[in-house]
Amino acid sequence: MKPAAPSDVSETDLGASFESRLKAQALGLGFDLAGIARLGPAETAPAFQHWLNAEHHGEMHYLYRGAELRADSTRPEPGMLSAVVVALDYGGRQPSGPIARYARGDDYHRLMWDRLDELLAWVHAERGAGVRGRAYVDTGPILERDLARRAGLGWFGKNTMLINPRMGSFFFIGSLFLELDLIPDAPFAVDHCGSCTRCLDACPTNAFVAPGVMDARRCVSYLTIESRSAIPAEFHAAVGDHLYGCDICQDVCPWNVRFANAPPTDGPLSPRPEFVGTDAAKLAREILALDESAYRERFRSSAIRRAKLSGLQRNATVVLANTAER
DSSP: OOOOOOOOOOTTGGGOOHHHHHHHHHHHTTOSEEEEEEOSBOTTHHHHHHHHHTTTTTTOHHHHHTHHHHTBTTSSSTTOOEEEEEEEEOOOOSOOOSBOGGGSSSOHHHHHHHHHHHHHHHHHHHHOTTOOEEEESSOSSOOHHHHHHHTTSOEEOTTSOEEBTTTBTOEEEEEEEESSOOOOOOOOOOOOOTTOOHHHHHOTTOOEEETTEEOGGGOHHIIIIIOOSOOOGGGHHHHTTOSBOOOHHHHTOHHHHHHOOOOOSSSTTSOOGGGSSOOHHHHHHHHHTOOHHHHHHHTTTOGGGGGHHHHHHHHHHHHHHHTTOO
């Protein structure tokens, strides 16, 4: 996927505001959505703390350790005032399979960091090199969905995903914090899920304890990626052929059924052929045959390395049992 050339429109051209040109620059760098939010207390912080107190985070202890910072987006990087929040579509219109769609291409973190760094360089050219900025992509103590909703990018679905009315939910979120007091966009204020409960009903492990509240300890994505423990026997059948992650609650969402885009056909986010239309049992046997060196080589530059070899082989054993392989 080759991003469009960055805009070189001057500040006086067409009377465009700095904020509008900043967002246009983000889109020109290849992001699919861009909005501006003012930093401050997170509206979802109380719900997040309640979620932690209920131990729905499972083994993701880093979430608990960083809870105080996540409660207010001015705390992680003191002095920052605004954030440009961006979304990058990775495509939902491809067959389901043993690897979640987001992980079928290269790891998205480096790609998004590089583009956000380019956006910061543009800010420096416009406002001076002394303006501080910092890029976050799913790695800092930030409630990113909260910021994205405040920047006008979408609403929280009942499956906890951020949903955009033109793209669905198959996208990554990133943000560039800036030491600038920018005019924010209007928050996304409308919940378009209505009475629909397809995502809740389709979850194979009943991971949603309420609309918009997930017990991660029951989620197939958590069980096959974040957890380092054995997958509880009660969930083996529900894991099915999922070797890494799960897209079921997104697959059934009407907003994705109608608006999800095709994946990139080239570039770092284009799906690797071995992860599309792949027989789960065959891939599971290949994973079980890997040693550490072969694992690092096969999954070089892949988000799948998040699960580590031991986690992938744990998943492969469950998948093989589910597919009657021995």
